[in-house]
Amino acid sequence: MSAKATSAEVLIVGAGPVGLFTALRLGQAGVSVTVLEKDGGLSQLPRACMFYPQVQFALDEAKVYSDLIKKGGGFRTTGLDIRFPPLPDANGGKKPGQLVASFPKEDAAEFNPEGPPRAPMDGSPAISMLNIPQSQMCQVFMDRAIETGHVRVLFSKELISIENEGSGEDDAQVSIRVKDLASNTESRYAASLLIGADGGRSKTRSILGISFPGHTWPEKLVATDVWLRNEEEGPITTTLLMDPVHYTILSPLTRPIRGEVSKWRVTFALNPEDLETRTDEDLLTEEYITQHYDRSWRLAANFRKGRCLLAGDAAHVNNVIGGLGLSNCLLDSVALSDALIMILREGKPMDPLLTMYSDERRQVFQFFIDPVSSWVSSRRRNTP
Structure with a gap:
């Protein structure tokens, strides 16, 4: 059974942070957007939870920063530490490993954990993280997007096919077929433009036939959430632990206070040998994870085909250690929504703007995100 076409100016496949932030910025500009998500609701999985200053500035510009703090439970920490793993102490416990490096912190007298980052008064460089779980960020994005009156988010909607990519000179629309997983019916949707923001295994990218060359990192990572006491000499901000096998990143999920x-979100790499001898169930047992408490990049060949665009993990995937993944993806949202607003609201020519989006964001990944995340991953393994 098939229903008639439902129209919007922009269709977005995927209600993750990239799709929802893009929808929010477009909705704020008065662009009508329909977001289609295969799952029955927003994902609650433990994914990204820390965001660099560049993204914080973008969130503040979109007037959503305050809601992420007040409604989403977010907060800021300043600095980023790199340490060796903990060592045994004289009392049979653990003491923090040696501090290898530390990114500059904001001045304590000026630091505001609930506000966007500020440059230090003396002009020196500093870094801060917005700490908020991805699931809570997505909820705020969706609520604010819907409040614009121009965005609707539909769940249990699976992309089946793209009937018209809008690649021809006379094609003014993209049309897709979508299956409602709740009612087992199909509908047709049409729009001026389509954005695939449906993750690293993007069905949008696959249907468009856009190649996704690259390599996969051999490691598998486990992300866990745990309550920890903030000891006097222990981590108090985002901390990377160097280890040749089980390199780890610690990131606070609630504001850390001494004593x-x-x-905390504790994300650690598994031993490749364990992947060959243990099942996924074995690797997720409390015993296996507890012992760790004690002790891929890919790039799409093109981000555009006709009137169809890719953004976020649908366009590029990098090693998650280092926290550059979702931060870079949200900056895709900024660049893409800016381009679409210029096309749909300012009458700017479509082809050069969309080509520029694809080319520029690919270069950001190729020449900055991938080399830096690869270097961070390799450095994380190096111990004396």
Whole structure:
């Protein structure tokens, strides 16, 4: 059974942070957007949870930063530490490993954990992280996008086919076929432009036939959330632990205060040998994960085909250690939504703007994100 076409100016496949942030920025500009998500609701999986200053500035510009703090439970920490793993102490416990490097922190007297980052008064460089789980960020993005009155988000909608890519000179629309997984019916949707923001295994990219060359990192990572006491000499901000096998990143999920317990995201690499001898169930047991408490990049050949665009992990995937993945993906949202607003609201020519989006964001990944995340991953393994 098939329903008639439903129209919008922009269709977005994928209700993750990239799709929803793009929808929010377009909705704020008065562009009508329909977001289609295969799952029955927003993902609650433990994914990204820290965002660099460049993204924070973009979130502040979109007037959503305050809501991420007040409604999403986000907060800022300043600095980023790199340490060796913990060592045994004289009392049979653990003491923090040697501090190898530390990114500059904002001045304590000026630091505001609830506000966007500010440049230090003395002009020296500093870094800060916005700490908020991806699931909570997505909820804020969706709520604010819907409030614009120009965005709707539909769940249990699976992309089946792209009937018209809008590649011809006379093609003014993209049309797709979508299956409603709740009712088992199909519908046709049409729009001026289509954005595939449906992740690293993007069905949009696959249907468009856009190649995705690259390599896969051999490691598998486990992300866990745990409540830890913030000891006097222990981590108090985002911390990377160097290890030749089980390199780890610690990132706070609730504001860390010395002497008190707070929630942390602990993400660690598994031993490749374990991947050959243990099942996924074995690797997720409490015993296996607890012992770790004690102790891929790919790039699409093109981000555009006709009136169809790719953004976020649908366009590029890098090693997650280092926290550059979603930060870069959200900057895709900024660049793409800016381009679409100029096309749909300012009458700018479509072809050069969309080609520029594809070329520029590919170069950002090729010449900055991938080399830096690869270097971070390799450095994480180096111990004396």
